[in-house]
Every structure is written in C-alpha cells, then in structure tokens.
Amino acid sequence: MTRPTTVLVLDDNKINALSSLTGFLTDRPGGMAGLTLQGLSDPAALDGYLNNHPEIDVVIVDAEFEKVSNQMTCLTAFRTLVRRGGPLAIGFSQDAYGRLLYPFAVCQLLPPSKHQVVVGWAYKNDKGLAEIGRLLDLIAASDRALPAPAGLRLCQPEAPITGEFMGKILKSRSDAMLWKEMSFSHFPYADLALAASIAERTAIQKIGKYFAEIKEFQLQMAVDEFHPLGAQAIFNIPEKPDRGPKKRAAADPKKEAVEAFAQAHHRFFQAPELVDIVIEHDLYPKGRRREKWWKNTRLKTVKPSGGGDGDRQEPQ
Known part of the structure; x- marks a missing residue:
C-alpha cells in the first residue's frame, strides 16, 4: 500500500x-x-x-x-x-x-x-x-x-533576459555590497564605493550597468501574465520638480532609479546570506552553469x- x-x-x-x-x-x-x-x-x-x-x-x-x-x-x-x-x-x-x-x-x-x-x-x-x-x-x-x-x-536560467538577471546584477561580493547599501538609503558614490571596497569610478560604472539590466528586466516582466511583478511599475525614473538648471544638471536619474529598485526590494538585498551565496556562485565552475x-x-x-x-x- x-x-x-x-x-x-x-x-x-x-x-x-x-x-x-x-x-x-x-x-x-x-x-x-x-x-x-x-x-x-x-x-x-x-x-x-x-x-x-x-x-x-x-x-x-x-x-x-x-x-x-x-x-x-x-x-x-x-x-x-x-x-x-x-x-x-x-x-x-x-x-x-x-x-x-x-x-x-x-x-x-x-x-x-x-x-x-x-x-x-x-x-x-x-x-x-x-x-x-x-x-x-x-x-x-x-x-x-x-x-x-x-x-x-x-x-x-534558460529564460531569455530574466534568466540571467541575478548573475548580471550580482556578479561578485562588491555587487552584493553595493545593492545592500543602496537598499538602505541614498548615498553618494564615494560612500557606496567605500562600503563595497571598490573605486568610486567602478561604482559609477556598475550602477550604470545595473540601470540597463533593470530596464530590460522590467520590460520582460511587464508582459508576463503569471508572475506578480508583471505589469507593475517596479522600474521608474523618479519624477521630481524642476529644481533649476544647476541642480537639474547635478541630478543622476539612473542612479536614483537603481536606488528606487534596491529600496523596493530591500528585504531581498539585505538578506543575511546573500553576500555568501553570491561569492559561492562566483566560484562555481562556469561550465556547470550551462547545465x-x-x-x-x-x-x-x-x-x-x-x-x-x-x-x-x-x-x-
């Protein structure tokens, strides 16, 4: 039986x-x-x-x-x-x-x-x-x-675009640390770079890449009818009032958008095990990822x- x-x-x-x-x-x-x-x-x-x-x-x-x-x-x-x-x-x-x-x-x-x-x-x-x-x-x-x-x-992982999302925004320990910091609040690039133990220029480059990946992720998710993220505004460039030409020139809408995404998903990016899991993932034999x-x-x-x-x- x-x-x-x-x-x-x-x-x-x-x-x-x-x-x-x-x-x-x-x-x-x-x-x-x-x-x-x-x-x-x-x-x-x-x-x-x-x-x-x-x-x-x-x-x-x-x-x-x-x-x-x-x-x-x-x-x-x-x-x-x-x-x-x-x-x-x-x-x-x-x-x-x-x-x-x-x-x-x-x-x-x-x-x-x-x-x-x-x-x-x-x-x-x-x-x-x-x-x-x-x-x-x-x-x-x-x-x-x-x-x-x-x-x-x-x-x-086989899914187009969304299947590679984690590997693209969380490639290394420094990525995990950047996301963790951004999920808490808005920090200048210098502070973010210090928290992730990288150069400020590197932090700027990484956040620019995150913006592109999040945008593609959002476009793919918006057409999905099953997942709760589908058709929801998870990626928005924050709309702010006109602050004059000097302040407008100093604004960084891509960074603000990435920070908005990080803070919307702060529970995930602050998960205590995430840094270790990202490090372990970075050490996997790359051939296995094609399985x-x-x-x-x-x-x-x-x-x-x-x-x-x-x-x-x-x-x-």
Whole structure:
C-alpha cells in the first residue's frame, strides 16, 4: 500500500501556515486524502529535521523567518535542500516587492542539483493556495512526470533576459555590497564605493550597468501574465520638480532609479546570506552553469530503508 505524501511546511508562523493550508486542502474535492502535513518554524533546524524524518517527500518553504531568526531567509533553506539533493521543494511567499526576487536567486544563484529539487513557487493568496494543491497532486501521482513549473518560468536560467538577471546584477561580493547599501538609503558614490571596497569610478560604472539590466528586466516582466511583478511599475525614473538648471544638471536619474529598485526590494538585498551565496556562485565552475536547470523530474515509488511499512517517492 502506498503511504500518504508527507509535506513539511517550513514557516516561522507554522501554526497559521498549517491551519491555512489544511483548511484549503480540506475544502477541495478529495480533501486531505493522501496527504500528511508537518510543521517546522526554524530554517536552521531543517537539515537535522530531515535527517530524523526520512518520510518527508515535499518541503513548502516560506520566504522569510523574522519571528525565529534575523540571520536566515528561504535562501538558507533552499541551499540546504539543494546540497542534500532533496526532498522536493516549493517556495511559498507573500507577493510583496521585498520577497519577489527570492525565486530568481534560488534558480540562478544556487548551484544546479543532480536531481530536480525546486519544483514550484506560489504566493500566499487564493491563487497560490490552488497552485500548491495542484503541485502536491502532481507529486502524489508518482507515475507522472512533473511539468516545468509556470511559477518559475521567468526565473529559470534558460529564460531569455530574466534568466540571467541575478548573475548580471550580482556578479561578485562588491555587487552584493553595493545593492545592500543602496537598499538602505541614498548615498553618494564615494560612500557606496567605500562600503563595497571598490573605486568610486567602478561604482559609477556598475550602477550604470545595473540601470540597463533593470530596464530590460522590467520590460520582460511587464508582459508576463503569471508572475506578480508583471505589469507593475517596479522600474521608474523618479519624477521630481524642476529644481533649476544647476541642480537639474547635478541630478543622476539612473542612479536614483537603481536606488528606487534596491529600496523596493530591500528585504531581498539585505538578506543575511546573500553576500555568501553570491561569492559561492562566483566560484562555481562556469561550465556547470550551462547545465539545464529543469530536469523534467519523474517520481518513482521505492521501498524505504529501515523496514518501513510504506512506499516512498524519490525523484529520478
């Protein structure tokens, strides 16, 4: 007899998260049949929890964990899951600006895994709950291949323009430090250069390149009908009143636009792990980055180790 699919919900407010997900799944046709939910609030405990609970098939990961840790975000959780090679993982976050860049970072900055680990991303609204239910149904149907997730279509490295966005704006530690500083407030180039340990001229050049990349990113996102960023004004050159010819000449609209983007997504750019992840990404063998990210995961049913009385699903 095939055992239920066991789902771990990783959320700093695990009681509310479990209640919301259970309520939605219970009310749909078929209810909770074939599903078992568990909860965990701290991403630092994820690795040990999975070691002690080999029955976990899927981990649903929140974006941020302010109630239990100011040092970890979903980047820690997904890095753990990718390094382990599983279980399967689904991102589940608020559709607020500060959280909308996380799936791009997960797909583009973390190393490619041997087996597919990240199989979807949804947002905490009615549409997102429906997407979670759909993904869990697909995973439970172990004889079917998982299709490439629509929620990550623009985030995958193969996607035109948006698929290379993280690698272009976060190439090195100095890039990560620049973005972190700009996400706090408006600073002169000299202060930004000092924070990133680079020359002021280099900071000016980098921010000019960021402007071009953000503009292309915005144009691509604006035509998307699925992602929450689609058709939203995430890239704007700030409009300011006429301040006279001298002050107008001193204005730097490209820098202001990049700073506006950084501050709109300040939660992401201030993620404690981001600098380390960018450094690790910069050290990856470049040939590996050409590996296809989506591996058309098919699940197979295998006997669990340790004499268990059920079957377990593993990606192949």
